[in-house]
Amino acid sequence: MVQRITIDPQQCEGLVVALKADQLHYLLRVLRLKAGDRFIAQDGQGQQWLVALSDQLDQAQIVEQIVQTGDAAKEPPLRLIAALPKGNGFDQVVRQSTELGVTHIYPVMSDRSLLQPSSHKLARWQRIAQEAAEQSERISVPEIFAPTDFRACIAQITLKTDFCYLCAARTESPHLLKQVLTDLTSENLRGVTLAIGPEGGWTSDEITVALKCGYEVVSLGSVILRAVTAPVAALSLVTAARELLI
Amino acid sequence: MVQRITIDPQQCEGLVVALKADQLHYLLRVLRLKAGDRFIAQDGQGQQWLVALSDQLDQAQIVEQIVQTGDAAKEPPLRLIAALPKGNGFDQVVRQSTELGVTHIYPVMSDRSLLQPSSHKLARWQRIAQEAAEQSERISVPEIFAPTDFRACIAQITLKTDFCYLCAARTESPHLLKQVLTDLTSENLRGVTLAIGPEGGWTSDEITVALKCGYEVVSLGSVILRAVTAPVAALSLVTAARELLI
Numbered sequence: 001m002v003q004r005i006t007i008d009p010q011q012c013e014g015l016v017v018a019l020k021a022d023q024l025h026y027l028l029r030v031l032r033l034k035a036g037d038r039f040i041a042q043d044g045q046g047q048q049w050l051v052a053l054s055d056q057l058d059q060a061q062i063v064e065q066i067v068q069t070g071d072a073a074k075e076p077p078l079r080l081i082a083a084l085p086k087g088n089g090f091d092q093v094v095r096q097s098t099e100l101g102v103t104h105i106y107p108v109m110s111d112r113s114l115l116q117p118s119s120h121k122l123a124r125w126q127r128i129a130q131e132a133a134e135q136s137e138r139i140s141v142p143e144i145f146a147p148t149d150f151r152a153c154i155a156q157i158t159l160k161t162d163f164c165y166l167c168a169a170r171t172e173s174p175h176l177l178k179q180v181l182t183d184l185t186s187e188n189l190r191g192v193t194l195a196i197g198p199e200g201g202w203t204s205d206e207i208t209v210a211l212k213c214g215y216e217v218v219s220l221g222s223v224i225l226r227a228v229t230a231p232v233a234a235l236s237l238v239t240a241a242r243e244l245l246i
Numbered sequence: 247m248v249q250r251i252t253i254d255p256q257q258c259e260g261l262v263v264a265l266k267a268d269q270l271h272y273l274l275r276v277l278r279l280k281a282g283d284r285f286i287a288q289d290g291q292g293q294q295w296l297v298a299l300s301d302q303l304d305q306a307q308i309v310e311q312i313v314q315t316g317d318a319a320k321e322p323p324l325r326l327i328a329a330l331p332k333g334n335g336f337d338q339v340v341r342q343s344t345e346l347g348v349t350h351i352y353p354v355m356s357d358r359s360l361l362q363p364s365s366h367k368l369a370r371w372q373r374i375a376q377e378a379a380e381q382s383e384r385i386s387v388p389e390i391f392a393p394t395d396f397r398a399c400i401a402q403i404t405l406k407t408d409f410c411y412l413c414a415a416r417t418e419s420p421h422l423l424k425q426v427l428t429d430l431t432s433e434n435l436r437g438v439t440l441a442i443g444p445e446g447g448w449t450s451d452e453i454t455v456a457l458k459c460g461y462e463v464v465s466l467g468s469v470i471l472r473a474v475t476a477p478v479a480a481l482s483l484v485t486a487a488r489e490l491l492i
Contacts, residue, residue, distance in 0.1 A: 092338075096475050136470040177486040221489040224382040229342050232475065233482040240423040240483055243467040 003031050004040035004048070006130045006141060015062040017041055017051055024058060038063065044130065044141035077103045077191035078238060079162065081153055083110040083198035084117055085227035092228050094125045094144065098132035100235040102142050105129070106157065108150040111203040117147045150206060154195065154213045162191040166215040167234055169201050169224060176218040176234055180241040189245065192238050196231045249277055250286035250294070252376045252387060261308040263287055263297055270304060284309065290376065290387035323349045323437035324484060325408065327399055329356040329444035330363055331473035338474050340371045340390065344378035346481040348388050351375070352403065354396040358446040363393045396452060400441065400459045408437040412461040413480055415447050415470060422464040422480055426487040435491065438484050442476045 005026065011018050019027070027033045035055045041062075042048035051060040080102045084090055090107060097105060105125070107117065125144045133141040154164075163183050165176060180192070195215060202210075207217060220233055251272065257264050265273065273279045281301045287308075288294035297306040326348045330336055336353060343351060351371070353363065371390045379387040400410075409429050411422060426438070441461065448456075453463060466479055 096478070099469060099471050099475050100479065101469055135472065138470075175486060175489050178490055221486060223345060223347055223485060224384075225345050226381065229345050229478065232342070232478050233346065233486075236479040236482040237486055239469060240421060240467060240479075243421050244424055 002038060002040055002050075003027075003033075004042055004134050004137065006044045006134060007041045009043050012062075016054075017049075017060045017062065019059055027053065028057060040066065042134075042139050044133070046140050048139050075101075075103075076189050077162065077193075078235070079104040079106065079157065079191065079193040080231055080235065081106045081108055081150070081157070081193065081195040082231050083108055083113050083150065083196065083227060084147060085199065086114050089226075089228040090121070090125065091128055093231050094128045094142075095132045096232045097235055098129045098138070098142050099136045100232065101138070101239050102235060103140065105142055105144045106153050107145070107147040108153045109147060110150045110198050111206055112198045112200040114198075122146055150195075151209055154210055154215065157193065162193045164193040164195070164213070164215045165218045165234075166195045166197075166202065166207065166210040167220050167230060168197065168207060168217050169220065171217060171219050173217045173219045175221055177237045177241065179216060179218050180238055181244075184241055184245060186245045189242070194231070194234050194238065196227070196234060199227050248284060248286055248296075249273075249279075250288055250380050250383065252290045252380060253287045255289050258308075262300075263295075263306045263308065265305055273299065274303060286312065288380075288385050290379070292386050294385050321347075321349075322435055323408065323439075324481070325350040325352065325403065325437065325439040326477055326481065327352045327354055327396070327403070327439065327441040328477050329354055329359050329396065329442065329473060330393060331445065332360050335472075335474040336367070336371065337374055339477050340374045340388075341378045342478045343481055344375045344384070344388055345382045346478065347384070347485050348481060349386065351388055351390045352399050353391070353393040354399045355393060356396045356444050357449040357452055358444045360444075368392055396441075397455055400456055400461065403439065408439045410439040410441070410459070410461045411464045411480075412441045412443075412448065412453065412456040413466050413476060414443065414453060414463050415466065417463060417465050419463045419465045421467055423483045423487065425462060425464050426484055427490075430487055430491060432491045435488070440477070440480050440484065442473070442480060445473050 005023055007017060033053050035053055035057060038050060038052050040048055041051045048066045050063045050066055052063055053060050078101055080097055082093055084107050129144055130141050225233055251269055253263060279299050281299055281303060284296060284298045286294055287297045294312045296309045296312055298309055299306050324347055326343055328339055330353050375390055376387050413422060471479055
C-alpha cells in the first residue's frame with residue numbers, strides 16, 4: 001500500500017516538494033523509504049499527488065497529480081458539533097470521527113461541560129486529525145474550529161444546506177438512523193450536521209435553542225453512551241446511511 | 247441518578263450484601279455515600295437489587311429486587327469476535343462495545359495479528375467491561391473469553407441461532423447496514439455475531455473458512471477504519487437496526 005503524508009501548499013514549487021524535518025523523520029525513519037520510493041502527498045483540501053523521494057532525500061519529485069473519481073470529490077459535508085468531554089477524551093473523538101469521514105469539527109462548551117479547554121488543544125487536535133486522515137486514506141483533513149459556546153456555535157452554523165440533528169439521550173425522539181434513512185435520498189444528498197452533548201446530556205434550554213435553530217431532536221436508542229462514544233456511534237449511522245444511497 | 251455496582255452472588259446472604267474493600271472504596275470515597283444511601287447492586291447476569299448502605303458501612307441491606315421490564319430482559323445476544331489490535335487498543339474495544347450492548351466478546355488471533363496476548367489481559371478486560379456496564383446502566387456484564395485462534399473460534403460459535411457477519415474492508419460485499427436491515431425483523435429477532443478483522447484485514451483463506459462456517463461477508467463501506475474503531479462502527483449499526491424494530 002502506498003503511504004501518504006499531508007503537506008502545506010507552500011512546500012510545492014513546480015514539480016518539487018520540499019520536505020520538512022518531521023515529514024523526513026516519518027518517511028525515512030518510520031516508513032524506511034529510500035531514494036526513488038513513491039508515496040502520496042496531499043494538501044488536505046482535496047488535492048493529491050503521487051511523488052517519488054529524490055536522491056538528496058530532503059525533497060520529493062511530483063510524478064503525477066491524482067485525480068479523484070467523482071463521488072469522493074463531491075461528498076457533501078458531515079459536520080460534528082460535540083461538547084468537550086473531560087480529560088483528553090476529545091483526542092479520541094477527533095481521531096475516530098476523522099476515520100468515519102467527518103469534514104468539520106466544532107468543539108463546544110455546553111451548560112454541563114466541566115472543561116475549560118486550554119488554547120494549545122486546537123493545534124493538537126489538528127495534528128491528530130491529519131494523522132488519522134492519512135491512516136484512513138482520506139484526501140481531505142477535517143477542519144477543526146476553536147472551542148466556542150454551544151449557543152453561539154449553532155446560531156452560526158444553522159445551515160440551510162444541511163440536515164441538522166441534535167442527539168439527546170433518554171428522550172422519546174425518533175432514532176437517528178430512522179431519521180437519516182428517511183431524510184437522505186440520492187436526489188437530496190445534502191450535508192449533515194450532528195450535535196452531540198456532554199456526559200449528563202443537553203439541558204432543556206439548550207434543546208429549546210437548538211429546535212429554534214432548526215435542529216431535529218433525535219435519539220441514539222436506549223443505550224447510554226459516554227461523550228467519547230456517542231459521536232462515533234452517530235457518525236457511523238450517517239456514513240452507513242449515505243453509503244446505501246451510492 | 248442511582249449509582250450501580252456489580253457484586254458476586256456469594257456476597258449476598260439473605261437480605262445482606264457484604265461489601266468488598268474495592269467496592270467500599272468506590273461507594274464511600276468516590277461516590278461519598280453515607281449510611282442509608284441507596285444504590286443498585288447487580289450480579290452482572292441480569293439480577294439487580296435496590297440496596298441501602300448499612301450503619302456499619304461495610305455492608306448493604308437489600309430494599310427490593312428490581313424486576314426488569316420485558317424487552318431488556320430478553321434481548322437477544324450480540325456477539326463480537328475481534329482480532330486483537332496492537333498495544334492496549336483492545337481495552338478501548340471492550341469499553342466501547344460494552345456501552346453499545348455487546349453480550350459476548352471473543353478476542354482472536356488472526357493471520358495478520360501481531361500480538362500474542364499476555365495471560366493477565368483477560369482479567370483486565372473483564373474489569374473494564376464491568377465498569378463500562380455500570381456506567382452505561384446495563385444490568386448484564388458482557389462475557390469475555392480467553393483469546394483463541396480465529397479459526398478455532400468461529401468453528402465453535404457458528405451458531406444456528408445467530409446471523410453471522412464477517413466485516414471485510416475493500417470488498418464489493420453488501421454493506422452491513424443493508425444486510426441487518428434486511429435480515430432482522432420483529433418476528434425473527436435472532437442473535438447477531440460480528441467478526442471484525444485486524445489492521446490489514448482478514449486473509450483470503452480466513453474469509454473462505456468463515457464462508458464455510460456460514461458467515462456472510464459484509465462491508466463497512468468505503469471508509470478505512472482502525473481495528474479499534476471498526477467494532478464500534480459495526481455494533482452501532484446492529485444496535486440501531488434492532489432499535490428500529492422495537
